[in-house]
Amino acid sequence: xxxxxxxxxxxxxxxxxxxxxxxxxxxxxxxxxxxxxxxxxxxxxxxxxxxxxxxxxxxxxxxxxxxxxxxxxxxxxxxxxxxxxxxxxxxxxxxxxxxxxxxxxxxxxxxxxxxxxxxxxxxxxxxxxxxxxxxxxxxxxxxxxxxxxxxxxxxxxxxxxxxxxxxxxxxxxxxxxxxxxxx
Numbered sequence: 001x002x003x004x005x006x007x008x009x010x011x012x013x014x015x016x017x018x019x020x021x022x023x024x025x026x027x028x029x030x031x032x033x034x035x036x037x038x039x040x041x042x043x044x045x046x047x048x049x050x051x052x053x054x055x056x057x058x059x060x061x062x063x064x065x066x067x068x069x070x071x072x073x074x075x076x077x078x079x080x081x082x083x084x085x086x087x088x089x090x091x092x093x094x095x096x097x098x099x100x101x102x103x104x105x106x107x108x109x110x111x112x113x114x115x116x117x118x119x120x121x122x123x124x125x126x127x128x129x130x131x132x133x134x135x136x137x138x139x140x141x142x143x144x145x146x147x148x149x150x151x152x153x154x155x156x157x158x159x160x161x162x163x164x165x166x167x168x169x170x171x172x173x174x175x176x177x178x179x180x181x182x183x
Contacts, residue, residue: 079145086138120155
């Protein structure tokens, strides 16, 4: 049987209520207490769940960013290692000039290295502490990991400058000249 509170006990002693009515009210109160705990989550609990979900999402985003930065550092380190292992020893007294970072730079090379640079068989990369020559295969590996290290690559079609005459020809192609025009 449900527990009776002191007020109900006093009313029962005074004869104002019956014992069955007091027991019924006590059972209803007990049911109401247990039903409250089983009801849906309160506003505070919903807010706490929402805050936990937001924090978890922020944590996932931060972890993804850290992982991307770590992977980028690892790729740069691999590219520097390739440069260190596969660089071509420079020898010679011929100056080979190129632009890097808005400045004109100079490397001393021999005639064979100069021909290979011009044909694209050798590539100039920025190794951090200086510029190095790399064979084409190693340069392609470096490009896959960190393309910003490649300074001069005459073997790539994308690094060739655009001819302004081609742009003019494309523009004037829209104007048709009659075939019977005499000059």
